[in-house]
Amino acid sequence: MSEFFGSVWWLLVTLGLLVTFHEFGHFIVARLCGVKVLRFSVGFGKPLWMRRDRHGTEFAVAAIPLGGYVKMLDEREGEVATEDLDQAHNRKPVGQRMAIAAAGPAFNIIFTLFAFWLMFVVGKPDFLPVVDAPGGVAAEAGIEAGDRITAINGSAIDSWSKAIQKLGENAVGRYDATVEVRTAAGAEATRVLAFSKLPEQVPEAELFDRIGLRLQPPKLDPVIGSVSEGMPAAAAGLKVGDRILRINGHDVSSFADIESMVPEQAARDPQLDLVVKRADEQLDIRLKANEIRAKDGSTRFVIGVGSTDRHNATLKYGLLDAVPQAFAETWDTTKSSLGIMKMLIVGRASLDNLSGPITIARFANGSAQLGLAWFLGFLALISLSLAIINLLPIPILDGGHLLYYLIELIKGSPVSERSQIAGQYVGLMMLVALMGLAFYNDILRLIH
Structure with missing residues (x-):
């Protein structure tokens, strides 16, 4: 339910901001052109809130938040007093009416x-466009694990989300994509992803599986970035900044090792022995992993720790x-x-x-x-x-x-x-x- 209410709330925020800004464009240009604005409404239907300014304009927030409107004085929509004719929208030069329409x-x-x-x-935090074990069209084109995408159809690519967006657009239209990559060995290469060969009947939801590109997870140090309340790690006293050195005697070199070792070792025995470095101190910590069940019915063991920020390509200027x-x-x-x-x-x-x-x-x-x-x-x-x-x-x-x-x-x-x-x-x-x-x-x- 939290996802439902969150979606409703952020939809209202999105529409509220964008509709208000759009209608304000019509409103302010109409005012500048000398047109009398009767109502500025965010939403349709019965007003939930309303106030009137000194110019006689009603500002309203209505019940149906799927748009808005600016109602202007116009002889085509009702009788206009003689003294207000110069403020009627339909009496303005066509150039001004075009400006009002285009303002939104x-x-x-x-x-x-x-x-x-x-x-x-x-x-904007993002990931470097480095590929991990490709399949589908990408593998057929010769893209390999460790390839870093540098350009698609001549456009420079600096993030994973941009790469997926560009390739998705080409795949939807069944246009071949020319992809420039830098291999793990440092060589430059060009690959052509033949989306034109994809069957027309492939559902849009399956296109990304057919593209076959997966992000290579950035290698992170085994340092705890977050500890979930009520989970075994918190109960055992683990803290943000702790570095996990060993789990059940096995050396840990990256956070990926933690993610793989915890369920693997806990499947044998939920009781885990951790060696942790905190500042200059080395600690022995014993805890019992929790078994959780996923929506698909599968189960896995967790201790309730998260990594530090995984993003490695923040777009900031x-x-x-x-x-x-x-x-x-x-x-x-x-x-x-x-x-x-x-x-x-x-x-x-x-x-x-x-x-x-x-x-x-x-x-x-x-x-x-x-x-x-x-x-x-x-x-x-x-x-x-x-x-x-x-x-x-x-x-x-x-x-x-x-x-x-x-x-x-x-x-x-x-x-x-x-x-x-x-x-x-x-x-x-x-x-x-x-x-x-x-x-x-x-x-x-x-x-x-």
Whole structure:
């Protein structure tokens, strides 16, 4: 249940931040253009909270947190007093109306840049893209254990998450990927992962297994980084910073040895004898390992200790150096997002890739658990996605309004009200269909 409530909470935080920022863009540009704003609402439906400012604008937080809106004074939506006609949205020049429509997506892009900048300033912990015992397509391409991925399709790769993202995009579209690696011996080599040979019927969930890449765990000293309360290690007096030298007489050289020796030795006898170095003192500690059962029914023995930070590729820059990095990351993410959208449209990628609020909530919770930098990266990605989606030329979205205004500029008069209403219905049906498919995919992911 903690995962459920965590997902709900971080979804609300995500939508609250991004919707507020998006609608603030419309709001502030409307104000600058002299348009009277009647309501600024975060969420739809019945307001849970509301206040009115000196300009007569109602600020509200509504019950359904799946969006928001800015309602402006407009003769097409109701009678406008004569003295307020100069503040009506429909009376403003088409250029100003275009600026108001574009402001929401523009503010989402600004938020994306800021979130990526702050992510790099805080420092995003990650892993070096070093491969461990590959299989599948990667093994067929000649990639070997210890290879360090340096570039994919000409783009430099500095982290494991970036490598997996780039390869995943190619695998989804069945595009071959050219991967440059530095071998364990220090030689440079180029490998081609033939994703074009993958069968079309392979489910998206199985693609990463077919890619066959696994991260080589960084070698860590056998130093305790965390001790779980109520577990054998805590009861025996083990502390953070202790170095485990031996378990049942067997020498320990890395934390991986602890992870393998504890269940192996405890399976014979749960009573374990540890030799621990604490500062300049060497201690003999005896404890009894706990047997725990996993969801799949298997059991294993644990003592309740964790390693020091495993990450070995923290992406961190100074205040100024982070600025070009934020722009580069935004551009790279934009290209990736547009590429996936193109693959969905032309049928190279399955519509199973569409995600709704449930999946977003789970990713929001997962990224928040990884730390501030990862959550900022997640916010940046969702914010940029909102900007791109809202700029699509679909009636009811900002891109649809911009399309109408562009037609008005070309023909010299507004699109007829009848055409606009018809477009609104078409756009609404398209959005409902997409949201329905996204919810359906979410539910399938939960079931499986």
